[in-house]
């Protein structure tokens with residue numbers, strides 16, 4: 017199965033379903049905990065602030081933050097995710113919108129914009145970030161998390177061969193040369209049907225700067241615990257595969 021854009025991947029029922037299955041798994045639950053804590057830790061204590069969760073997916077982060085910040089709203093392009101979010105969190109507002117186009121919000125509308133694990137899903141980052149800057153208030157925060165290009169897929173992938181599988185061995189981390197994917201192709205595919213774009217770390221940061229944001233903070237999301245079990249917590253302890261970056265809208 018082949019999709020032309022990342023947006024199409026999540027619009028397809030099987031793409032959306034795979035992601036929902038991941039969120040329901042043990043790894044997915046850890047993923048949600050660590051991302052929620054990372055975003056929550058960088059929000060100001062102003063409970064009335066207006067927050068836009070762009071590319072909110074099925075809305076779990078919007079809903080978790082809404083417990084403290086009621087003026088939060090989610091936006092996504094995926095029909096299946098929006099349907100899921102609206103039926104699971106009927107009191108919250110979720111809007112359909114495409115990050116490749118003008119968004120249905122006025123200039124300087126939000127105090128804060130968050131984007132969780134979706135910066136690698138947009139095809140033209142400068143265009144998307146420029147549009148997000150338009151709807152953010154001056155001095156507003158833009159918080160993003162994304163896969164750490166130095167450690168995460170596709171740079172490092174966990175694999176075990178046939179013998180390893182027969183012997184129930186733990187997978188091993190195979191590291192691909194950092195520039196291999198960038199040179200071969202801008203796109204790579206998760207699970208056969210979720211297509212993403214490969215951005216280097218410098219590109220993520222430079223594209224935000226080109227769109228008119230100034231750098232404030234950056235952090236690797238690492239687990240505080242090690243574990244002998246093969247799971248996301250264990251991997252995060254050894255290889256910080258997610259990054260949080262914080263930017264500010266400047267004049």
Ligand SMILES: C[S@@+](CC[C@H](N)C(=O)[O-])C[C@H]1O[C@@H](n2cnc3c(N)ncnc32)[C@H](O)[C@@H]1O
Pocket residue numbers: 022023026027070071072073074077091092093094097113114115116131132133134137138
């Ligand atoms: C990996 S999911 C992350 C979802 C959620 N933020 C989370 O942390 O679980 C990426 C999300 O980006 C959305 N997305 C991809 N391209 C988009 C576009 N052009 N406009 C709006 N959303 C888009 C997908 O529909 C999907 O919900």
